[in-house]
Amino acid sequence: MGKAILIAGNWKMYHGVSATGKFLAELEGGVSRNPALKCALGEGSVELALFPPFTSLWRALEGKSFLPWLKVGAQNAHWASEGAFTGEVSPMMLRESGCDYVIIGHSERRQFFGESDEQVHQKTFSAVSCGLRVILCVGETLEERESGETFAVIERQLTKALAGLSPDEVGAAVSVAYEPVWAIGTGKTAQNREAQEVCQSIRRLVKGSFYEDASASLRVLYGGSVKPENAPGLLSEPDIDGALVGGASLKVESFLQILSAAV
Numbered sequence: 001m002g003k004a005i006l007i008a009g010n011w012k013m014y015h016g017v018s019a020t021g022k023f024l025a026e027l028e029g030g031v032s033r034n035p036a037l038k039c040a041l042g043e044g045s046v047e048l049a050l051f052p053p054f055t056s057l058w059r060a061l062e063g064k065s066f067l068p069w070l071k072v073g074a075q076n077a078h079w080a081s082e083g084a085f086t087g088e089v090s091p092m093m094l095r096e097s098g099c100d101y102v103i104i105g106h107s108e109r110r111q112f113f114g115e116s117d118e119q120v121h122q123k124t125f126s127a128v129s130c131g132l133r134v135i136l137c138v139g140e141t142l143e144e145r146e147s148g149e150t151f152a153v154i155e156r157q158l159t160k161a162l163a164g165l166s167p168d169e170v171g172a173a174v175s176v177a178y179e180p181v182w183a184i185g186t187g188k189t190a191q192n193r194e195a196q197e198v199c200q201s202i203r204r205l206v207k208g209s210f211y212e213d214a215s216a217s218l219r220v221l222y223g224g225s226v227k228p229e230n231a232p233g234l235l236s237e238p239d240i241d242g243a244l245v246g247g248a249s250l251k252v253e254s255f256l257q258i259l260s261a262a263v
Helices: 017-032 035-043 054-065 091-097 107-113 117-129 142-146 150-162 167-173 192-217 231-235 252-261
Strands: 005-010 046-051 070-074 101-104 133-138 174-178 219-223 242-245
Touching (some): 005 252, 133 150, 167 192, 192 219, 192 231
Parallel strands (some): 005 242, 219 242
């Protein structure tokens, strides 16, 4: 079997504990009514990961007891294993809690909280080192795209973030999500061809830096206003191995439709 298609739901600052429990119950029912999706999740050809807020992580992790194929991750982590960093959570704490994944470098973290390429690198390295799998986000602003800087921005972000990791670590523990900043929460989506072009370049960059094995096993996701309407086209592109879904992951019905497009 080839690598699984990864459909990740980033809930951002939505869904508290009760809403998370309700979502999981509805998700269980929806999957049970879709034999093809249930089979794909069970055999591992499609992977489903949810990223709730920190306060809802424990409730999502409880869901793994009756949804054995469910993966759970955090939306952010600090780079230190411990320390006087009020309000922060370390990768090791997330791993000990049962998390499988963490999102690093989301455009909203870079834009609103000033995360630099160096901080993204430190977080990525620390998360991989303690056994978490990372969804590493890269992407350009509208101004950068219109200035023809898309590929230069992606190369800078990717090269910096992955520095110091081995080919095995990159291939096994990192998925790269291309999320054009101009498409996050705007309703705008990169055309299939545009998304494929950048995702292909990401794979080529990894191949150049981390050898063939890492680029072959690397999963490259598209994120940016992914919806049931555009998911089938995006997921049909040869270098798009999944989706990082925002708003459409908050409702079970729309999320199930995107998951079904991956089957």
